[in-house]
Amino acid sequence: MLKRFTVSLEDDLLVEFDSYIKSHQYNNRSEAIRDLIRKSLIMEEWEAGKEVVGVISLVYDHHQYQLQERITELQHDFHHQIISATHIHMDHDNCLEVIIVRGMAAKVKELAAKLSAIRGVKDGTLNMSSTGGDLH
Numbered sequence: 001m002l003k004r005f006t007v008s009l010e011d012d013l014l015v016e017f018d019s020y021i022k023s024h025q026y027n028n029r030s031e032a033i034r035d036l037i038r039k040s041l042i043m044e045e046w047e048a049g050k051e052v053v054g055v056i057s058l059v060y061d062h063h064q065y066q067l068q069e070r071i072t073e074l075q076h077d078f079h080h081q082i083i084s085a086t087h088i089h090m091d092h093d094n095c096l097e098v099i100i101v102r103g104m105a106a107k108v109k110e111l112a113a114k115l116s117a118i119r120g121v122k123d124g125t126l127n128m129s130s131t132g133g134d135l136h
Helices: 011-023 029-048 067-077 105-117
Strands: 051-061 082-089 094-104 121-130
Touching (some): 067 094
Protein backbone atom coordinates (compact mmCIF):
# COMPACT_ATOMS: atom_id res chain seq x y z
CA MET A 1 0.00 0.00 0.00
CA LEU A 2 1.35 3.41 -0.93
CA LYS A 3 1.19 6.35 1.49
CA ARG A 4 1.47 9.98 0.45
CA PHE A 5 3.48 12.57 2.34
CA THR A 6 4.73 16.06 1.64
CA VAL A 7 8.38 17.06 1.38
CA SER A 8 9.56 20.66 1.54
CA LEU A 9 12.84 21.57 -0.16
CA GLU A 10 14.74 24.75 -0.91
CA ASP A 11 14.49 25.85 -4.55
CA ASP A 12 18.17 25.15 -5.29
CA LEU A 13 17.99 21.66 -3.80
CA LEU A 14 14.87 20.85 -5.79
CA VAL A 15 16.55 22.00 -9.02
CA GLU A 16 19.51 19.71 -8.25
CA PHE A 17 17.18 16.83 -7.36
CA ASP A 18 15.21 17.25 -10.60
CA SER A 19 18.51 17.19 -12.50
CA TYR A 20 19.47 14.00 -10.64
CA ILE A 21 16.10 12.46 -11.55
CA LYS A 22 16.60 13.29 -15.22
CA SER A 23 20.21 12.07 -15.38
CA HIS A 24 19.28 8.78 -13.66
CA GLN A 25 16.20 8.39 -15.88
CA TYR A 26 13.59 8.15 -13.13
CA ASN A 27 10.00 8.63 -14.28
CA ASN A 28 9.10 10.82 -11.33
CA ARG A 29 10.22 12.19 -7.98
CA SER A 30 8.49 9.43 -6.01
CA GLU A 31 10.52 6.68 -7.68
CA ALA A 32 13.75 8.55 -7.02
CA ILE A 33 12.88 9.20 -3.38
CA ARG A 34 11.94 5.53 -2.81
CA ASP A 35 15.24 4.42 -4.36
CA LEU A 36 17.29 6.85 -2.28
CA ILE A 37 15.52 5.75 0.92
CA ARG A 38 16.18 2.07 0.13
CA LYS A 39 19.85 2.78 -0.58
CA SER A 40 20.16 4.64 2.71
CA LEU A 41 18.55 1.76 4.64
CA ILE A 42 20.82 -0.75 2.88
CA MET A 43 23.87 1.31 3.86
CA GLU A 44 22.70 1.14 7.47
CA GLU A 45 22.42 -2.64 7.17
CA TRP A 46 26.01 -2.82 5.89
CA GLU A 47 27.22 -0.66 8.76
CA ALA A 48 25.22 -2.68 11.29
CA GLY A 49 26.83 -5.88 10.01
CA LYS A 50 23.60 -7.51 8.84
CA GLU A 51 23.36 -10.14 6.13
CA VAL A 52 24.05 -8.93 2.59
CA VAL A 53 24.48 -10.36 -0.88
CA GLY A 54 27.08 -9.05 -3.24
CA VAL A 55 29.44 -9.41 -6.14
CA ILE A 56 33.22 -9.14 -5.94
CA SER A 57 34.86 -8.40 -9.29
CA LEU A 58 38.61 -8.86 -9.70
CA VAL A 59 40.75 -8.02 -12.71
CA TYR A 60 44.26 -9.45 -12.56
CA ASP A 61 47.30 -10.47 -14.55
CA HIS A 62 47.26 -14.24 -14.72
CA HIS A 63 51.04 -14.26 -15.36
CA GLN A 64 51.65 -13.04 -11.80
CA TYR A 65 53.43 -15.88 -9.98
CA GLN A 66 51.00 -18.02 -7.91
CA LEU A 67 48.29 -15.36 -8.05
CA GLN A 68 45.52 -17.75 -9.10
CA GLU A 69 46.53 -20.13 -6.29
CA ARG A 70 46.38 -17.32 -3.70
CA ILE A 71 42.96 -16.19 -4.96
CA THR A 72 41.64 -19.76 -4.82
CA GLU A 73 43.11 -20.41 -1.36
CA LEU A 74 41.50 -17.25 0.02
CA GLN A 75 38.16 -18.22 -1.49
CA HIS A 76 38.42 -21.57 0.29
CA ASP A 77 39.06 -19.72 3.57
CA PHE A 78 35.74 -17.88 3.04
CA HIS A 79 33.79 -20.76 1.48
CA HIS A 80 30.74 -20.12 3.71
CA GLN A 81 30.34 -16.67 2.14
CA ILE A 82 30.88 -17.71 -1.50
CA ILE A 83 27.91 -18.86 -3.55
CA SER A 84 29.58 -19.00 -6.95
CA ALA A 85 32.68 -17.89 -8.82
CA THR A 86 33.21 -17.39 -12.54
CA HIS A 87 36.59 -17.01 -14.24
CA ILE A 88 36.79 -15.17 -17.58
CA HIS A 89 39.82 -14.78 -19.85
CA MET A 90 39.73 -11.14 -20.96
CA ASP A 91 42.79 -11.28 -23.21
CA HIS A 92 46.20 -12.98 -23.30
CA ASP A 93 47.32 -11.42 -20.02
CA ASN A 94 44.23 -10.48 -18.01
CA CYS A 95 41.47 -12.38 -16.27
CA LEU A 96 38.22 -11.35 -14.65
CA GLU A 97 36.99 -13.25 -11.61
CA VAL A 98 33.39 -12.63 -10.54
CA ILE A 99 32.51 -13.97 -7.10
CA ILE A 100 28.94 -13.98 -5.83
CA VAL A 101 28.82 -13.75 -2.05
CA ARG A 102 26.31 -13.84 0.79
CA GLY A 103 26.86 -13.38 4.47
CA MET A 104 27.39 -10.91 7.25
CA ALA A 105 28.53 -7.56 5.86
CA ALA A 106 31.79 -7.51 7.82
CA LYS A 107 32.89 -10.92 6.51
CA VAL A 108 31.97 -10.05 2.92
CA LYS A 109 33.90 -6.75 3.14
CA GLU A 110 36.86 -8.57 4.70
CA LEU A 111 36.96 -11.09 1.86
CA ALA A 112 36.74 -8.34 -0.78
CA ALA A 113 39.51 -6.33 0.88
CA LYS A 114 41.82 -9.34 1.16
CA LEU A 115 41.25 -10.36 -2.46
CA SER A 116 41.81 -6.81 -3.72
CA ALA A 117 45.03 -6.50 -1.74
CA ILE A 118 46.70 -9.54 -3.31
CA ARG A 119 49.72 -8.56 -5.39
CA GLY A 120 48.84 -8.72 -9.08
CA VAL A 121 45.18 -7.80 -8.66
CA LYS A 122 44.73 -4.71 -10.82
CA ASP A 123 41.20 -3.88 -9.71
CA GLY A 124 38.89 -5.20 -7.03
CA THR A 125 35.33 -4.00 -6.59
CA LEU A 126 32.62 -5.01 -4.12
CA ASN A 127 28.96 -4.28 -4.80
CA MET A 128 26.61 -5.25 -1.98
CA SER A 129 22.86 -5.18 -1.57
CA SER A 130 20.41 -6.10 1.13
CA THR A 131 18.75 -9.45 1.48
CA GLY A 132 15.95 -7.80 3.45
CA GLY A 133 12.65 -8.29 1.66
CA ASP A 134 11.08 -5.46 3.65
CA LEU A 135 13.04 -2.89 1.60
CA HIS A 136 11.66 -3.92 -1.78
